[in-house]
Amino acid sequence: MKKEMTFEAADTELDAILAELSDSETPLDRSLVLYARAAELIAFCNETLQKAQITIDEIDAKNAGKQE
Incomplete structure (x- = not known):
């Protein structure tokens, strides 16, 4: 079973x-x-931040309702 990111x-x-x-030594294919x-990870991070x-x-909103 794969661990959740x-x-x-x-x-x-x-x-x-x-x-x-x-690193300038990194080949183009790599x-x-x-x-x-990186694009996958950025999308994951953006989604995680949006949920947060x-x-x-x-x-x-819940706390604002309690203060009224």
């Missing part, structure tokens, strides 16, 4: 990909594979 793990993997892409993986923002907004 976390935001932190995706961020760490993106850092590693960036380092490898920044760079394309890395670029594709929705949760924060819900908590804020």
Whole structure:
């Protein structure tokens, strides 16, 4: 069973990909594979952040309702 990706793990993997892409020794074929993986990770991170923002907004709305 595959372990579920976390935001932190995706961020760490993106850092590693960036380092490898920044290396002028990285072959073009490998760079394309890395670029594709980075795009997947960025999409995952954006989705995770959007979900977190929705949760924060819900908590804020609930707390605002209690203060009235």
